[in-house]
Amino acid sequence: MSFSLSTMFRPLTRAVTYTRWLHQLIASVAGTLAGFVHGGTFRSTGMEVWLWIAVLPVPVLLAAALIPAVRRVEGLQAQLLLTPGPHGPEERAGTGISTSPSLSWRDRGRTAGWLLLRLAVGVPVSALTVQLPVLSFAFLQAAAGHRTHFRGLPAIDAPHGWYALLVPLPLVVLLAVAVWAGSLMAAAAGRLLGPSAAERLAVLEARTERILEHNRLAQELHDSIGHALTVTVLQAGAARAAGSPEFTDRALAAVEETGRQALTDLERALRLLREDVPHPAARPVLADAERLLESARAAGSTVRAELSGPLAALPGPVSREGYRMVQEALTNVLRHAGPVPVSVRIAADADALELEVRNPMPASPAPAAVGRGLRGLRERAVLLGGKAVAGPDEDGEWRVHARLPLARLR
Template sequence: MTAAALRRAALGRRARLRWVHLLLGGALLMPYYLAANTLLVLLVQDPDRGAFIPSSVFWQFAVFALALAPAAVTALYPLVRPLEGAAARALCGVPEADLAAGPSRSWAARGRTAAWYTLHLLTGGIVSGMSLAVPPMAVVLIASPVTALPAGIEDLYRHGGTDFPWPALAPLAGLALLALVVGTSWAAGSLLARCAPVLLGPTAADRLAEAEERALQLALRNRLARELHDSVGHALSAVTLQAAAARRVLDADPAFARQALTSIEETAREAVGELDTVLGLLREDGTAPTAPAPTLTDVDGLLERTRAAGGTVDFAARGGLAEVPAVVSREAYRIVQEGLSNALRHAGRVPVRLRITVDDDDVEVTLENPLKPGPAPRRQGGGRGLLGIAERARLLRGDSSSGAHDGVWQLSVRLPLRGEAR
């Protein structure tokens, strides 16, 4: 490393910020130091002289060490970690990705934070003390050739012998003391920067909580995608087919055209309501106006809109649709909606057979429609509808299957009535 690089490392902007960080640690240590000093004065008594006033260097270091114990205890407070992390990020130059974002959630994280806080105050106290005590002494030594030395230092030189030019070396000694402060500050700042990712970084529990949060966000995104695909996508498919049917028979059958236009209006209005419901999930305050989500009891209206688009639906239900639990009923309605939309989109105006069976344990939905003559339609992997149906079934601990058999496309879904949603 060149001299310029060493100078930048020791006196550059990052080194100066780390020195400020260490001074902050020394300032944080002062209340603990004063409390420990007061406690020592009260506890240690001299029978002859009364209260003990710690004045020697040994006792000053003893108070310093004693002050670190309560500092470590207060660092167990969960909010200490984000506060210290912010200081380490801004002043020590530690990357944000290496530090935990939130409060300490476990005792392991609190213990690491306490160790970091103690190390910060320890190194900060040493550097702060040196920064306060050493520079004045260094200035006196550097200026000694033109000013008189203090009596104590003059006596020290005399004890060293008169043959060696001790006074002439005083400026070099002053520069060495300043270099010692700079070097100690640089070493302490580098030590804290290296320890920050280990002591203030995320623990295994933090990483697990972050992964769970990401999974929840992904699940919410997938839910919104399914709702938008099944509700708005179905409405747009139905409106497209209804508009095409109305255009073809506008002159020959005005009554049917009016019926189709009416159905388009109703379908669009309901789609807007369902869109408001889906978008309401995005608002954190939950104040968005939402329409009630449709359930199996609303399947008749869905069939009417499908028939208005030119499709033929043969529907039969067995069991009480109104008795299906709300969460299962909503998901079953979306599955029926997506199945009908797929039939209209891929097979056209073909007869569709819909069966919904409700028993004591399950609700089963089956949709069948003949395939179009010609090349087999590329349905698997071509869209998100079947994947969304499978996800809905899986979330309710059910199952689904789909495929072509003897010229008929069949979709079968089973949803447990008492299965807990995942």
């Protein structure tokens, strides 16, 4: 019994019950205003007044539904008053109620249906909210031995003490109707004010874009941090083996520079993930490729570089992704082959950008293209409409080659 009573009275302890009740009362405001404009409405008696309030605003509501912004206003009001809990951006997005303006005639039709439903439910609830407490007061008066006759209610000409038993009944009915009607309107809001097919598609596309962006950031962090750690490990090992203070100083300087760049990349990625910074730090481009080459040289590799073409004029996406591809190729050289001679060619012309990194094969070569880095390198090339290959060539060297088309990006 205690469980049943607690379940029965639980809605009365929730704030959303009363905000939903308020939402229903607001629906009768349009009818009340229309009644003042339509002379003689409030000179009617009994239920006629409420019938006028329910009928008079219908043409106005149908016309209002044609205005795109009305759907936004109704959605915001429904989110605020019909849904429980906090109302921050994330919570509002999870209510299933849209706050976008009408984009199609279907949206306008659903908005019209919502406004008419609000009126059809709100006016009876408003009428009961006014009349049922008055009826309880009439029963109380009759229980006290007074004859009662309130407007819109039948007269009680034979007062008696037993009317006291009926005093709470109208209030219980009112609360039950308010809770039921509030639940009905909350469910209807999800159907009539829910996102349209176009809005759901836009949300899906935005979510997909965020996932792709996060994957891209993860790949960038893998490339940048992996390169920095590889250089740091090699520098530390070389400095310890050399036993030269001068070499150790150079190694520490290289570690410091590489670590600083990795921290910059990490901070930029975290700023993007937080989505609260409109202008994140600039990403490195191929015009900064000399920094990569110096980092590899500092790790002990002999780097022969050939840079040609207008690298500074490359389209932003190609230049940024090209930088990461060269960085990943050099990282793989240092990680798998050590400080060996490396040949780097970066060539740009009007049609394409070509990247090539070659190095002698290590004594125990790793399986081709099994790591995340080389897989990411291929993915970057494909996204830009190009192609990347990695593997041993006919000269017995490991070769990473990528070609990225430029003509369609200019």
